[in-house]
Amino acid sequence: MIISPDVYAEKLTLLGGTTQEMIDQATGLFSGPSVDLHRWAVEARQSLVSPPEDPPESLFKAIFAVLPAWGMHRMGASATRMPDFQTFAASLQSAWPDLKGLWRAGLPLTGDQWQQLERAFRAIQARATQDGSQIVSRSKVLLHLLPCLCAPIDREYTLSFFGVKTIHEYRRKTQPDYEWRLYRELHERFFHVAPTDERTRRFMERQGLFDTSAMKIVDNLILANT
DSSP: OSSSSHHHHHHHHHHHHHHHHHHHHHHHTSSSHHHHHHHHHHHHHHHEEEEEEEHHHHHHHHHHHHHHHOOOOTSSSSSOOOOOHHHHHHHHHHHHHHHHHHHTTOOSOHHHHHHHHHHHHOOOSSOOOSSSSOOHHHHHHHHHHTTOOOOOOHHHHHHHHTTTTTHHHHHHSTTTTTHHHHHHHHEEEEEEEGGTTTTTTGGGGGOOOOSHHHHHHHHHHHTTTT
């Protein structure tokens, strides 16, 4: 394991003590377009109860629009850059068979479903270059495609919360498949556990602007405690 089981247990206990004031203060930092564009993408996904046979370009466009508002693109001489829409959409089209297979999947995921998710994770191209860290951008795409299964991973909040931010780049460069292994572990050991854990399940009925799925609610709790 990358993160100790004791750390996951401690973090669940920490989230269980989250107050409404803490949540309001944390989510209040993310206002304006980041909220509206996220909710529009969520609505576009919710309108597709069953996955269409052909990749849904309108949903892809809605997700593509969210990413700059969520910090994935900066103009000028910046390393934080997204590809053009055609490149982004082509990567999702290549992942579409696996995404369709997970469209209405429930928890826990089977071994075959984890393989489907891994293939989709690896296929997504949401950054202009493929030689840097991909876990943040890919996780934000998957949140909007598979909201009941996938949580957003953020360097400043998620990785800091679990104590792996400072070592992330070194591990990514020196350990094969590190980002996928970390992504899967965080979900298996934490994000997929928290919605039914006695310490945190009371939060799952929240209906705030950013409380758009159980995975996003857990993310909001992390924001409030980082």
